[in-house]
Amino acid sequence: MPSIKKVVLPVAGMHCASCSLLIEKTLKASEGVKTVNVNFANAKVTLEYDASQTAIPRLNSKIKPLGYELKTSDLNLAARNKQSLAIQKNKILWISPIIIYSLSVMAWDLSGGRQFILFNLSILNVINFGLASFILLYIGRDFIRSLFNFFKTGRANMDTLVGMGILTAYVYSTVLLFFPQLISIYNLPANLYFDATIIVSGFVFWGKYLEARAKLKTSESIEKLLNLQAKTALVWRENQEIEVPVEQLIVNDVVIVKPGAKVPTDGVVIEGASDLDESLMTGESMLVSKNIGDAVIGSTINKQGYFKFRATKLGPETLLANIVRAVEEAQGSKAPIQRLADKISQFFVPTIMIIAGLTFLSWLIVGLFTNQLNQFLPLAVACFVAVLVIACPCALGLATPTGIIMGTGLASRYGILIKNAEALEKLHNVRVVLMDKTGTITKGKPAVIDFINFSDKGDDEILAIFQSLEKQSEHPLAQAVMNYGNIDQFQSLNVKNFAAIPGQGIEAEIDGQKYSLGNQKLMTDSGLDLTEHNEVANNLAQAGKTVIFLAAKDSLLALMTIADPVKTESLSSIKALQKLGIKVVMLSGDHLGTANYIANQVGISEVMAEVLPNGKGEKILEYKARHFGQLVAMVGDGVNDAPALAAADISIAMSTGSDIAIATADITLLHGDLEKLIKAIRISKLTIKKIKQNLFWAFFYNIVAIPVAAGLFYPFTGWLLSPALAAAAMSFSSISVVWNSLLMKRIRL
Known part of the structure; x- marks a missing residue:
C-alpha cells in the first residue's frame, strides 16, 4: 500500500x-x-x-x-546557519592579513619591484609557499575535496572548478620552487602563482561568506513567522490557572489570554471580549474585535481585553504552522522561468572544464608554432586557472530562487500565502478573474440592511420585539437580527406560545399580545393586507434582499431586510483590477436578481448566476476555451468553489472560507481581503522583474567574462585577466544577484 x-x-x-x-x-x-x-x-x-x-x-x-x-x-536551523556564518567570519579574520599581504606582493611584483631570485629559493617565495599551503589546508579543503570527488564519481560542481584552478597554480609553482633547474632547462619565466592560490581561495571563500549572509537574510520571512509563536500558555485546569509550554496544550483546553499577551494557539472565544492585533499574521492593520463564538488565531496579540477561548487546533494544524509550511514549499518550488537556467547549469561545469582545457592547449599550440613555448606556458597556466575560477554557475543558480524567496516572503508580510513559484510567476499575466459572490465580494455573513418602522412605537421597542422573537428561532437569518443594533443593551422580553411555521416564519405572544414574524406568505395567510406596503417590499426584494415582516393582530408594525453586505474594499479592488486591464466576471450559485444587484454595486458587467458547484468548474473550462491563450484566475471561498478553483489556471482562496477551498488554491488571501489580490499581482510583477534582471546579469557576466579570462582579446588589446581578479569577479557576480533580490525587502506596497 x-x-x-x-x-x-x-x-x-x-x-x-x-x-x-x-x-x-x-x-x-x-x-x-x-x-x-x-x-x-x-x-x-x-x-x-x-x-x-x-x-x-x-x-x-x-x-x-x-x-x-x-x-x-x-x-534551530537558523541558529545553526548563524553559527556556521560566525565560523566563516572568524576564518576570514584569520586569512585577511594573508590576502592583503599577497595582494601587496602581487602589486609590487607587477610594478617591477621583485628583488629576489626564484631559483635561489628566495625567502619571499618560501614564505608564499608556506602561506599558500596554509590557505589550502585552512579554507581550501572543500575545493580540493570536491576535486577528488569529481575524479572518484565523475560529478563536478563550482568548487571542482575552483579546486582544479588553485591546485594547478599551487602544483605548478611548487614544482618550479623546488626544482628551479626546470626554469633553466626550458627557459621559463620566473613567475610563480602562490599569490594567485592565496587570493583566489580567499576571494572565493569571502564571496561564499557574503553570499551565505545575504541568503540568510532571504529566509528571514520564515524565521520571523516562527518567532511569532508564543512559548507558554495560561490554561484553566483543576479550577486554577496553570502556565504550561504551548507543546503541552491539548485540544479543548480552556486558555486564558490577558491584555498584552499572545494568543498561544488557534481556538474559539467562550468568555469575554477583546480587540486583537492580527497584523503580523494577516497583514490587517486595524484591530479585530473578538466576542464569544469568534475564532482567534495563534500568535496574534491581545491588545486590551481579558478573555478565555477553547483550543481547537494545535501544533502543525494551526494557521501559523500552515503559513510556514506554505511559504517553505513555495520557496522550495521552481518557477517555469528557472528551467532555462537549470538546463544551462546542468552542462555548465563540464563545458567550462572543456573550455579551460582548450584554452590551455590553444596557448601551448601558439607557443609551439611561434617557438616561444617557454613564454606561453605560464600564460596557458594563468588563463587555464582564470577560466576555471571566473565561470560562475552560482549566479545562474541563484537568479530565480532568490527572487522567489524574496517574493513569497514579501507576500507573507502582507498576508498573502503563495503556495508555489509557478503561481507567483503566472499571476501578473492573468487577464480574466472570475469571482464567487458570497464570501468573496460580499462578507458571507447575513446582516440587517434596512429597518423600517410603520408603527407609532419607538424603534428600540420594535427592535426588542424582533430580537426577542428571533432569539427563540433556529433559522439561519435569526442571528443577523440578533446582531443588529446595540447588542449589549438588548433586553429579552418574555415570549410565550412560540411556534415555528416551516417556510414562513414564527408566531408567539409577548405580554399577551400575539405577533407574527416572517415572510409575505405568513402575512397573507394571517389575513394581513399588505397593499399599502407592497411597492416598498417589492423594490427591496428586487434588490436581492430578504424581507421580514413583523405584524400584530391585523396591522403591520415594521419590516427588516437581510442581505449579505458587500465588503468595503470590494468596489475599489475590482476597479483596480479593471485598471490593470483585467476582466472581472462574477460566478455565483445565487439567484440572477441578487447576483446582478451585487454586481452593479461593485462595477461588474458580466454575471454568471444560478451555477451549481460542478457547473462552476465547467464554466471555468468554457471560459478558458472561449478566451484561449489568456490566463484565467478564480477567486472563491467555499466548498462549492473547489471545482472551479481546481479548473482555473490560478486559484485564489479567501482565508475566511472553507479548508477545502484553501487546500485547493495556489494563493490564499488572509483575512479574506480582496485588496491583497492587487498586492499579490504587484508582487508577482516585481518578482519576475527581479528574476529577469538577475538572469540577464548572470548570462551577461558569463558570456563576457569567460572569453576575457581565456585571453581571447589578449593578442589584439593586451587584455589579460589574472586569476586573482577572476576570483574577485566571480564572487561579485553571485553577491550582486543575491543583493539585487534583497532590494525587494525595501518595497512598500
Missing part, C-alpha cells in the same frame, strides 16, 4: 547551483521518489516519496558519497 509523504529538509554540503542539480538528479533516480525540488538559495529540498519503498536514511546513502546530506531535523 503506497504511503506518500512530503517533507522539506535542509541539505548540508551544497556550494553552488550545480550541487543542487546533482542532488536532484541523484534523488530522482532513487526508487520510491516521486518529486524532488532542491533549492540552492535556501539549501533545502522539497521531497515527495513513497515511505513503503524508501526512507530518508536510504536516500542519504545515495548522496553522502557525493558530499551531501539530508538533515532529518530542522530544529
